Amino acid sequence: MNEVKVDVSGTVVSDPVLRETRAGDPFVSFRIAVNPRRWNAEDGSWSDGEAQFFSVTAFRALAGNAYHSLTKGQHVMVTGRLRLTQYEARDGELRTSAQIDAHDIGPSLRFGHSTFTKSVRPVIPSNDRLADDAVTLAMRELEGDLAPDEGDSDARQDAVTEGKEVGAADMNGQADTGDAATEQGERLAS
Numbered sequence: 001m002n003e004v005k006v007d008v009s010g011t012v013v014s015d016p017v018l019r020e021t022r023a024g025d026p027f028v029s030f031r032i033a034v035n036p037r038r039w040n041a042e043d044g045s046w047s048d049g050e051a052q053f054f055s056v057t058a059f060r061a062l063a064g065n066a067y068h069s070l071t072k073g074q075h076v077m078v079t080g081r082l083r084l085t086q087y088e089a090r091d092g093e094l095r096t097s098a099q100i101d102a103h104d105i106g107p108s109l110r111f112g113h114s115t116f117t118k119s120v121r122p123v124i125p126s127n128d129r130l131a132d133d134a135v136t137l138a139m140r141e142l143e144g145d146l147a148p149d150e151g152d153s154d155a156r157q158d159a160v161t162e163g164k165e166v167g168a169a170d171m172n173g174q175a176d177t178g179d180a181a182t183e184q185g186e187r188l189a190s
């Protein structure tokens with residue numbers, strides 16, 4: 001199968017959110033920004049290029065490790081499979097979303113140092129995990145195309161199935177740090 005494999009170095013721009021697929025498998029989602037720097041020889045200075053944003057999804061043990069390790073503002077390296085999806089927004093505009101199905105995530109040591117603690121090895125199946133409806137909903141929420149508390153689950157599912165945007169999300173308000181996330185983290189550790 002032909003897939004686009006990518007290695008991306010960027011900054012985490014949303015706190016990771018831990019959830020479950022319909023099959024009960026844990027997954028984490030977050031966004032990263034990649035800001036290219038360009039050298040301007042005329043005035044001898046560096047300038048920032050246009051930022052590119054990627055939604056990242058990781059599954060099972062990798063999800064738990066990423067959830068407990070990453071925070072907004074950290075520089076990370078992500079390796080995985082790139083998927084570009086198009087959908088029609090509420091305003092009728094066709095939009096494209098860049099998503100990475102992560103196979104590996106780690107800190108970028110160019111800007112700091114890290115301490116490694118070994119844990120359970122992640123299990124990464126080869127099936128299409130990004131096609132799960134729960135993952136699709138999470139990606140839409142993460143990208144601001146679906147409010148986490150807007151409408152009932154059937155209406156939200158219909159929006160994903162039809163490829164329609166149903167609201168705007170507050171990225172800071174969607175993270176669930178309550179008991180459900182704690183229970184998922186405990187389940188990953190066992």
